[in-house]
Amino acid sequence: MDINSIRSQFPILSKKINGKQLVYLDSSNSSQKPLNVLNSLDYFYKNEFSNIGRSIHSLAVNATNKFEETRISVKNFINANSKEEIIFTKNATESINLIATTFGQMSIKKGDEILITELEHHSNYVPWHYLRETRGAIIKFAPINDDGDIIIEKFKELITSKTKIIAVTHLSNVTGTIVPIKEIVEIARKKNIPVLVDGCQSAPHIKIDVKDLDCDFYAISCHKVYGPTGVGILYAKKKWLEKLPPYNGGGGMISEVNKNQITYAPLPEKYEAGTMPTAEVVAFNESIKFMQSIGIDNIIKHENELTNYTLEKLKKINSVNIVGNPRNKAGVISFTIKGIHPHDISTIVDEEGVAIRAGHHCCQILHKRLNLNATARASIGVYNTKEDIDVLCDAIKNCRKIFELK
Amino acid sequence: MDLKQLYQDIILEHGKSPRNFGICNEYTHEAKGHNPLCGDQVEVYLKLNKESKVENLTFKGSGCAISIASTSIMTELVKGKSIEKAKKLVVDFLNMIKNGTIIKSDELDEDQKTKMMSLSGVKQYPMRVKCATLAWHTLTSAMEGNKEKVNTEVLD
Numbered sequence: 283m284d285i286n287s288i289r290s291q292f293p294i295l296s297k298k299i300n301g302k303q304l305v306y307l308d309s310s311n312s313s314q315k316p317l318n319v320l321n322s323l324d325y326f327y328k329n330e331f332s333n334i335g336r337s338i339h340s341l342a343v344n345a346t347n348k349f350e351e352t353r354i355s356v357k358n359f360i361n362a363n364s365k366e367e368i369i370f371t372k373n374a375t376e377s378i379n380l381i382a383t384t385f386g387q388m389s390i391k392k393g394d395e396i397l398i399t400e401l402e403h404h405s406n407y408v409p410w411h412y413l414r415e416t417r418g419a420i421i422k423f424a425p426i427n428d429d430g431d432i433i434i435e436k437f438k439e440l441i442t443s444k445t446k447i448i449a450v451t452h453l454s455n456v457t458g459t460i461v462p463i464k465e466i467v468e469i470a471r472k473k474n475i476p477v478l479v480d481g482c483q484s485a486p487h488i489k490i491d492v493k494d495l496d497c498d499f500y501a502i503s504c505h506k507v508y509g510p511t512g513v514g515i516l517y518a519k520k521k522w523l524e525k526l527p528p529y530n531g532g533g534g535m536i537s538e539v540n541k542n543q544i545t546y547a548p549l550p551e552k553y554e555a556g557t558m559p560t561a562e563v564v565a566f567n568e569s570i571k572f573m574q575s576i577g578i579d580n581i582i583k584h585e586n587e588l589t590n591y592t593l594e595k596l597k598k599i600n601s602v603n604i605v606g607n608p609r610n611k612a613g614v615i616s617f618t619i620k621g622i623h624p625h626d627i628s629t630i631v632d633e634e635g636v637a638i639r640a641g642h643h644c645c646q647i648l649h650k651r652l653n654l655n656a657t658a659r660a661s662i663g664v665y666n667t668k669e670d671i672d673v674l675c676d677a678i679k680n681c682r683k684i685f686e687l688k
Numbered sequence: 689m690d691l692k693q694l695y696q697d698i699i700l701e702h703g704k705s706p707r708n709f710g711i712c713n714e715y716t717h718e719a720k721g722h723n724p725l726c727g728d729q730v731e732v733y734l735k736l737n738k739e740s741k742v743e744n745l746t747f748k749g750s751g752c753a754i755s756i757a758s759t760s761i762m763t764e765l766v767k768g769k770s771i772e773k774a775k776k777l778v779v780d781f782l783n784m785i786k787n788g789t790i791i792k793s794d795e796l797d798e799d800q801k802t803k804m805m806s807l808s809g810v811k812q813y814p815m816r817v818k819c820a821t822l823a824w825h826t827l828t829s830a831m832e833g834n835k836e837k838v839n840t841e842v843l844d
């Protein structure tokens with residue numbers, strides 16, 4: 283893997299921030315975009331733009347074909363059975379809301395249980411909370427241990443005859459925990475409970491094979507996978523998409539409309555109401571190509587090395603505490619420094635051009651569980667290097683100096 | 689931008705050893721505030737006497753150096769003032785943080801003005817303004833007897 287050639291594909295990485303070379307360590311928040319993606323957006327708007335699926339002129343036909351090509355690439359990228367199982371949304375949040383709403387409408391009654399975990403992002407909690415408010419559902423939280431791993435035995439115990447759906451993250455955006463989804467799905471299968479996986483953080487970092495995982499639903503945000511903002515993916519097994527009611531209503535998702543009756547479009551259009559982020563979906567095909575050109579195994583290897591390097595270097599700095607110590611961890615590294623609040627850390631390292639995130643990272647349940655108000659988080663992308671980590675660590679030492687920590 | 693402007697010694701010192709920390713006896717007013725973006729929390733306890741003077745002002749909470757120092761300095765400056773003057777100080781402070789207005793208040797001596805001005809560097813860091821203003825908004829809420837938790841996202 284040629285890191286310099288990868289880096290050269292990201293124009294933003296050569297920018298200066300506060301007079302210093304940008305060190306971007308906030309990819310869990312959103313990744314930067316390579317040139318082929320940027321060029322695709324530009325080219326599409328300049329040469330090929332048209333709305334899709336409606337007009338029959340040449341531009342529209344070509345745009346529609348391009349849009350559908352991305353669907354096929356996504357299907358192959360996550361190894362789905364058919365392209366009908368790939369729905370384009372706005373982001374992973376919308377993907378999860380889509381399932382929570384439609385599944386809730388179809389299957390959740392008062393007293394039914396929804397099982398999630400203490401690791402979840404608010405995006406995989408609040409949509410289920412709505413069902414608690416509107417339908418009287420009960421939400422149960424599978425506990426984690428101090429390492430940040432889900433306690434599988436406790437997880438099993440929380441499943442009852444009333445559990446209607448399980449929703450769990452594939453990779454924690456705070457501790458970097460890689461959750462054993464296959465094991466969880468196997469447990470759920472025995473009780474016939476569908477499983478939704480929040481794949482927001484996993485999609486850029488690990489291999490995704492929905493057939494192998496055998497999960498029912500999988501949610502992705504393309505902006506975290508070297509793609510444009512405004513596009514998300516919902517994978518759902520066909521049997522669910524056929525059975526569940528539609529979500530947004532409007533143009534594009536109907537078949538026939540009468541004053542007293544409406545029939546809906548076949549899959550996947552049934553779930554794609556209104557004008558879609560056409561150029562962005564088309565450009566996301568380039569994100570997948572970008573990752574494939576490097577090779578997902580190479581990405582994993584590079585990021586694992588860098589994760590280990592980061593952990594070792596951070597642990598050597600006095601009073602740095604790494605949050606969680608999961609069995610399997612990806613390049614999401616949250617930490618605290620005794621005596622310095624994460625916001626102060628972030629402001630000070632920003633002065634050195636280092637972009638990290640500070641706060642609760644949309645995981646207040648997890649922070650409360652770990653007795654933390656906030657953490658600082660460095661998250662890795664394929665373009666990061668050991669030098670980036672060295673700059674981060676020097677900047678952290680500067681925090682300690684400013685705060686006069688010994 | 690200059691970090692030294694933001695992290696002046698006085699701020700670091702108050703951040704590390706905040707004054708008037710805790711819940712004061714016989715407080716007459718209290719309010720809670722939070723900054724949902726970063727999770728900072730503050731509770732302000734205010735004791736007004738019969739002449740509507742701030743007899744005591746303490747706080748509890750967690751947050752960054754800027755927010756703790758701002759709260760600590762606030763309790764020092766406001767203690768002993770009448771409620772009208774306290775309200776004026778809040779306005780002066782917010783004007784300084786948001787518009788860079790110099791503190792001219794007759795209510796403060798030079799030392800106190802310097803203390804208040806030590807927080808003015810925050811203006812250069814827009815993402816940190818809320819850290820500094822949280823306590824002051826929460827004090828207003830306490831003085832006005834508002835029951836709802838102060839939310840910096842709604843206010844600033």
Ligand SMILES: Cc1ncc(COP(=O)(O)O)c(C=O)c1O
Pocket residue numbers: 310311373374375376403405406451453454455480482483503644
């Ligand atoms: C684990 C996880 N789930 C869900 C989301 C929500 O993603 P988006 O805001 O793109 O919908 C994020 C993004 O921060 C995340 O990290």
